[in-house]
Amino acid sequence: MSIAEIVESVVTGPLPIRLVAYDGSAVGPPDAPRVLRLRTPRAAAYLGTAPGDLGLARAYVAGDLEVEGVHPGDPYDLLVDLAGIHFHRPTAAAAIEAARTLGLRGLAPPPPPVQENLPRWRRAAVGLRHSLLRDAEAISHHYDVSNRFYELVLGPSMTYTCACYPDASASLEEAQENKYRLVLEKLGLGRGDRLLDVGCGWGGMVRHAARHGVRVVGVTLSREQAEWARAAVAREGLADLAEVRHADYRTITETGFDAVSSIGLTEHVGVRRYPGYFGWVLDRLRPGGLLLNHCITRPHNRRQETGPFIDRYVFPDGELTGSGRIIAAAQNTGFEVLHEENLREHYALTLAQWCRNLVEHWDECVAEVGEGTARVWGLYMAGSRLGFERGDVQLHQVLALRPQPDGSTGRPLRPWWSA
Secondary structure: OOHHHHHHHOEEOOOOOEEEEOOOOEEOOOOOOOEEEEOOHHHHHHHHHOOOHHHHHHHHHHOOEEEEOOOOOOOHHHHHHHOOOEEOOOOHHHHHHHHHHHHHHHHOOOOOOHHHOOOHHHHHOHHHOOOHHHHHHHHHHHHOOOHHHHHHHHOOOOOOOOOOOOOOOOOHHHHHHHHHHHHHHHOOOOOOOEEEEEOOOOOHHHHHHHHOOOEEEEEEOOHHHHHHHHHHHHHOOOOOOEEEEEOOHHHOOOOOEEEEEEEOOHHHOOHHHHHHHHHHHHHHEEEEEEEEEEEEEEOOOOOOOOOHHHHHHHOOOOOOOEHHHHHHHHHHHOOEEEEEEEOHHHHHHHHHHHHHHHHHOHHHHHHHHOHHHHHHHHHHHHHHHHHHHHOOOEEEEEEEEOOOOOOOOOOOOOOOOOO
């Protein structure tokens, strides 16, 4: 039984792509615009011992699976093709034939690529999910890759969250600036007001607010982000208004803020910890203060795992749920929810531009972080773009108020911001 026949035995329906294996066998349309090449027996072993997304990702990241007709910085077209493929268990006869072809070595799981190596805390601290230590190491895994790498992929704004496009022709930088404008205006902040930005990343929101005279404290668990953000604050002459701390948001004890912005943090909090998270935010605000919670969501409120590729390679311990559960948790904590909106299509546009940047700067990115890591980023960003386009994931901004004793909002009639 050839390698191509083994693959064909577990796929429902015809393959939309051409697959060529190291033994010379092939399956799929000869004139397909994209060709997958299984270059080594290890590629077949990855696919056979971890069928589905994880096996494909391991072979791809390790370089054992090559794709003709697709740049590794943006394999979007390949993922569109693969989205229609459905795998099933082989028949007993096919499984026996496959075992004969692959041999004992082919049936043993190969060591995964180094990008997947589970750190000590994933093996020994399973019961400590979202503890201070485990969250710090999870954040470091993803964000402390290389500031230079992120500069090349994210562009001058160094903003790693969904942009808000005023129109489809806007540049990425224009859309990121528009997103920060929207957040600032939803929060109703002006000169002299106090903002706490939790999960501040490289300080994009911190610096935008400070440029408008707002006094800002930003906090991030990533050491490299904090160092970059502090340098940017100093470079722009904003140090009298803006401060960036390398710390867990839970260590911030100051209160009386006029607003809290949380842009891309909730994904790392843990759904079961929402009551504590929103309670902590409520305690940081003055009565009448506002929270803007911006995060990736699901189109439903049921429990759903992120999947092994995202969990092992991209966002360890990340959790997503629907906007309904987020809103309910905020309301149960004591917030009055004023507004919510879905920016799903905006995130698809954002990710498409990040992939274009990765393609444009591919050689420098590979030199900075290695080809395996660069492949991980191209794969996950292109896959995420497809997910946002199809509605598998969404992006919600939720605006909520800490009520005042007399029930007034202290705000103009909504909406007081422009779209």
